[in-house]
Amino acid sequence: MKTEKTDLLVIGAGPAGISAALYARRGGLAVTVVTKGIETGGLAKTEKIENYYGFAEPISGKELLRRGAAGAERLGVQIVEDELLALSFNDTFDGFKAQAQQHEWEAPAVVLAAGASRRTLPIPGVAEFEGRGVSYCAICDAFFYRGKQVAVIGSGEYALHEAQVLQPHAGKVMLLTNGEPLQVPVPDAIEVRTQKLAAVEGGDRVTGVRFEDGTELPLDGIFLAIGTAGSSELARKIGAMLDGTDVKVDAQQATNVPGLFAAGDCTGGLLQVAKAVHEGAVAGLSALRYVRAKRSSK
Ligand SMILES: Cc1cc2nc3c(=O)[nH]c(=O)nc-3n(C[C@H](O)[C@H](O)[C@H](O)COP(=O)(O)OP(=O)(O)OC[C@H]3O[C@@H](n4cnc5c(N)ncnc54)[C@H](O)[C@@H]3O)c2cc1C
Incomplete structure (x- = not known):
């Protein structure tokens, strides 16, 4: 996959991401926005x-997005x-590398505007064992599971990506789809279980999961990767x-990471278009100043 270069990568084409892109573009940056689709998000x-300001008649969300x-x-x-x-640092650590299903970008600055973070698994044990065997970030925690048996919960490209990050470290990596159909072809080395999950179990730490059919699976670690990577997962990485x-x-x-800005629902507070547009504008201008300062220091 060829790595494309851009001045600013914006993750999300909702009101926050587009607002950030407008301000940065008007300031002269080459701006790329990546989105799961124009008509997606909140x-x-x-x-x-x-x-929202400016409409005599109500407007649909999809029309506003278009x-x-x-x-x-x-x-x-x-x-x-x-x-x-995935979002990581580039090889020289002076910017970011972003990996998508079909593209890879390098950019000195990133605006994260991927919408409200969500998605946990509403079964007993998940919240209780967070940080004690339940993780949301393979790249952050893979090292702790050297030689161990771990499972990723999810059924799509993001879950497969997390499983592949774990593979070089863990002894065995499994994919648990929790009753969902598999959305991607999975290599043979990753064992897939499709039963619905009933609970995450353990004592001091996770010891495994129980399925709704009553069977149990011993595990040392569980990585949640349901759906697509959201704002908090990308930020964590x-x-x-x-x-x-x-x-x-x-x-x-x-954010605390130089060159990484965030805007809209992903920063919490008032989950409304007006706030997303405002924060996007501020993030776009901050990113513009950041990229200019970086260029002039070279
Ligand atoms: C049912 C409902 C009704 C609402 N009604 C109103 C209302 O009347 N007025 C109002 O002001 N607000 C309303 N809101 C809130 C409003 O929709 C949000 O505050 C606003 O959309 C937040 O904008 P955002 O840009 O932060 O995120 P979003 O609009 O959620 O956009 C997120 C973007 O990130 C992209 N993205 C996420 N993950 C990835 C990934 N891994 N790869 C690539 N792209 C990704 C998505 O594709 C999308 O483009 C409503 C929300 C809901 C759910």
């Missing part, structure tokens, strides 16, 4: 919006539909601080 589920993306593209923002799987599942930012929308 806004796509909104039938009617009546509390208009947002079209406006950004008119200014020269590149919008790419793909699923981002690069060492950005979280408050619960909210990405922690300062008044300039900067």
Whole structure:
């Protein structure tokens, strides 16, 4: 896969991501926005919006998303539909590398605007064993499971990616789809179980899972990778601080990782379009200043 270079990579094409892209692009940066699709995210589920500036009649969330993306593209923002799987530092540690299903980018700055973080598994034991055998980040925790038996819970590309990150470290890696059909071909070395899960079990630490059919599977570690990588998963992978599942930012929308900014629902607070647009604008301008300063110091 060829690595593409851009000045600013924005993750998410909702109101926060597009707003960030507009401000950074107008400041002269080459901006790439990656999204799972233009009509995705929180806004796509909104039938009617009546509390956002500028519309005499209610507007649907999907229409607002389409208009947002079209406006950004008119200014020269590149919008790419793909699923981002991982965010890391590039080889020289002076910027970021982002890996998606079909693309790979390098950028000196990133705005994380992937929407509200979610997705845990509503079964007994998951919350209880968080940090004691239940993890949300393979790249962060793989090292602790050298030679051990671990499982990734999920059924898509993101789950497979996490399993492959674990493979060189763990003794055995399994994929538990929790009743979902597998969405990707999985190499033979990764054993797949499709039964529905009933509970995560353990004492001081995780010892395994129990399925709804009553069978049990001993495990040393469980990695959650349900659906696609969300804001908090991507933030965790690069060492950005979280408050619960909210990405922690300062008044300039900067995270603790230099060059990484975050905006919109992923930072918590008021989960509304107006706040996402405001934070996106601040993040876009902060990223612009950051990239300019980096260039002038070279
Ligand atoms: C049912 C409902 C009704 C609502 N009604 C209103 C309302 O009336 N008024 C109002 O102001 N707000 C409303 N909201 C809230 C509003 O939709 C959100 O506050 C707003 O969409 C947040 O914008 P965002 O840009 O932060 O994230 P989102 O709009 O959620 O966008 C997230 C983006 O990230 C992308 N993304 C996520 N993960 C990945 C990945 N791994 N790879 C690539 N791309 C990724 C998605 O594809 C999407 O483009 C409503 C929300 C819901 C759910």
